[in-house]
Amino acid sequence: xxxxxxxxxxxxxxxxxxxxxxxxxxxxxxxxxxxxxxxxxxxxxxxxxxxxxxxxxxxxxxxxxxxxxxxxxxxxxxxxxxxxxxxxxxxxxxxxxxxxxxxxxxxxxxxxxxxxxxxxxxxxxxxxxxxxxxxxxxxxxxxxxxxxxxxxxxxxxxxxxxxxxxxxxxxxxxxxxxxxxxxxxxxxxxxxxxxxxxxxxxxxxxxxxxxxxxxxxxxxxxxxxxxxxxxxxxxxxxxxxxxxxxxxxxxx
Amino acid sequence: xxxxxxxxxxxxxxxxxxxxxxxxxxxxxxxxxxxxxxxxxxxxxxxxxxxxxxxxxxxxxxxxxxxxxxxxxxxxxxxxxxxxxxxxxxxxxxxxxxxxxxxxxxxxxxxxxxxxxxxxxxxxxxxxxxxxxxxxxxxxxxxxxxxxxxxxxxxxxxxxxxxxxxxxxxxxxxxxxxxxxxxxxxxxxxxxxxxxxxxxxxxxxxxxxxxxxxxxxxxxxxxxxxxxxxxxxxxxxxxxxxxxxxxxxxxxxxxxxxxxxxxxxxxxxxxxxxxxxxxxxx
Numbered sequence: 001x002x003x004x005x006x007x008x009x010x011x012x013x014x015x016x017x018x019x020x021x022x023x024x025x026x027x028x029x030x031x032x033x034x035x036x037x038x039x040x041x042x043x044x045x046x047x048x049x050x051x052x053x054x055x056x057x058x059x060x061x062x063x064x065x066x067x068x069x070x071x072x073x074x075x076x077x078x079x080x081x082x083x084x085x086x087x088x089x090x091x092x093x094x095x096x097x098x099x100x101x102x103x104x105x106x107x108x109x110x111x112x113x114x115x116x117x118x119x120x121x122x123x124x125x126x127x128x129x130x131x132x133x134x135x136x137x138x139x140x141x142x143x144x145x146x147x148x149x150x151x152x153x154x155x156x157x158x159x160x161x162x163x164x165x166x167x168x169x170x171x172x173x174x175x176x177x178x179x180x181x182x183x184x185x186x187x188x189x190x191x192x193x194x195x196x197x198x199x200x201x202x203x204x205x206x207x208x209x210x211x212x213x214x215x216x217x218x219x220x221x222x223x224x225x226x227x228x229x230x231x232x233x234x235x236x237x238x239x240x241x242x243x244x245x246x247x248x249x250x251x252x
Numbered sequence: 253x254x255x256x257x258x259x260x261x262x263x264x265x266x267x268x269x270x271x272x273x274x275x276x277x278x279x280x281x282x283x284x285x286x287x288x289x290x291x292x293x294x295x296x297x298x299x300x301x302x303x304x305x306x307x308x309x310x311x312x313x314x315x316x317x318x319x320x321x322x323x324x325x326x327x328x329x330x331x332x333x334x335x336x337x338x339x340x341x342x343x344x345x346x347x348x349x350x351x352x353x354x355x356x357x358x359x360x361x362x363x364x365x366x367x368x369x370x371x372x373x374x375x376x377x378x379x380x381x382x383x384x385x386x387x388x389x390x391x392x393x394x395x396x397x398x399x400x401x402x403x404x405x406x407x408x409x410x411x412x413x414x415x416x417x418x419x420x421x422x423x424x425x426x427x428x429x430x431x432x433x434x435x436x437x438x439x440x441x442x443x444x445x446x447x448x449x450x451x452x453x454x455x456x457x458x459x460x461x462x463x464x465x466x467x468x469x470x471x472x473x474x475x476x477x478x479x480x481x482x483x484x485x486x487x488x489x490x491x492x493x494x495x496x497x498x499x500x501x502x503x504x505x506x507x508x509x510x511x512x513x514x515x516x517x518x519x520x521x522x523x524x525x526x527x528x529x530x531x532x533x534x
Binding site: 052053076080081084088091096099100106 | 471
């Protein structure tokens with residue numbers, strides 16, 4: 001693993017008067033794969049939005065190495081966008097090329113070529129002209145990943161990517177992420193760590209505070225405090241296999 | 253046909269119908285996909301407040317004359333800016349504010365019309381629309397508005413599509429989402445000002461939605477929906493205009509009823525065609 005590309009330092013944020021994240025710090029290293037679990041309302045999606053610049057922290061700092069700030073790929077929850085919008089797969093992916101700095105003078109030919117290329121890599125070349133409303137959940141998730149990848153990101157941030165997927169589509173997604181982690185950093189926030197067992201590099205749990213497994217913070221006591229119920233840890237002490245064999249413990 | 257086109261009022265009516273169709277075809281698809289139909293209704297009714305004030309001022313002995321449409325434009329633009337800024341402050345009560353603006357706008361209009369001596373036939377044409385009374389000056393004002401809308405959509409098209417499709421992703425790509433949303437709301441306000449003269453305050457929403465509804469039955473491509481909406485708008489407006497001329501029906505209502513009938517026909521034909529296709533597959 002190389003140098004750090006994103007640094008989150010002592011970040012605090014909330015909605016209204018309610019603090020959702022408190023003094024959160026983490027580093028995202030080159031080609032790292034960080035899996036962040038946690039209960040509903042624990043601040044997982046908020047942390048991604050802070051890194052992406054969608055919202056600004058109350059206090060603390062988020063910094064990027066090089067041009068990382070402008071090269072973040074984002075795969076939102078599939079329910080977050082307007083699914084009834086009349087747009088083809090190719091045009092949807094092309095919207096990933098748009099950036100605040102170039103949206104008035106975007107090169108159409110270049111964006112079409114890049115989008116075709118990335119759709120081919122994700123085995124979606126036969127869906128180019130199809131409308132997004134006609135896609136299955138798994139196909140749509142791959143389109144969202146293609147849209148995030150088309151701008152050649154240094155880090156890919158995914159928000160609950162497996163939630164609406166069946167087992168076959170989850171397997172496809174994991175294969176894609178496993179290949180991508182050779183080229184870029186990946187951060188996944190999820191309720192269910194099971195599908196990612198064996199491919200993630202670091203595991204953290206977020207509920208207002210961030211607890212890292214590597215720092216020895218993810219023990220049964222911490223998790224019971226975070227989830228508010230009794231938690232049984234299987235495979236505890238063995239990095240990368242923590243929790244994966246017993247996801248129900250986390251879902252409680 | 254040549255006979256009726258020799259009248260200046262008919263030429264103005266034709267030109268305003270075409271201009272109104274262009275703006276409603278360009279902006280309507282954004283309004284529908286961004287679910288801004290209620291905002292459009294609120295903005296158009298707010299216009300009545302401006303019309304009322306301008307009408308009252310017009311009857312005073314002033315150094316200058318104020319056309320009612322100027323008052324409407326000022327009110328609609330003001331309401332658009334207010335709604336845009338309230339949304340940015342994340343008050344999350346847009347429906348509430350739109351409802352209030354809607355009612356308060358109409359109430360202001362009623363009060364000022366009441367304060368103005370005499371009968372106010374002009375205001376009725378603003379409420380229900382009368383394309384046959386559009387003047388050459390009105391057409392020129394509409395032309396300026398159409399040029400502004402066409403240029404803005406051409407320049408900011410990708411940004412408008414990005415926020416209509418996925419606002420959160422647009423923010424993640426660091427697009428100026430607030431400015432784009434505000435721009436779209438202002439363009440909606442300008443479109444409403446143009447449409448008020450053709451179909452009236454009460455029927456503006458119909459002209460912003462019916463052509464888009466018809467176009468959406470014919471295509472699932474956003475660019476094509478824009479082009480088809482313009483074509484549908486022109487068809488509806490011209491048919492409504494001729495019907496109102498020949499059988500002396502109210503023009504605004506004729507235009508909207510033609511639109512409604514056309515939508516039913518297109519939906520029915522599409523349903524029949526889909527049933528035939530599925531029967532062939534089976």
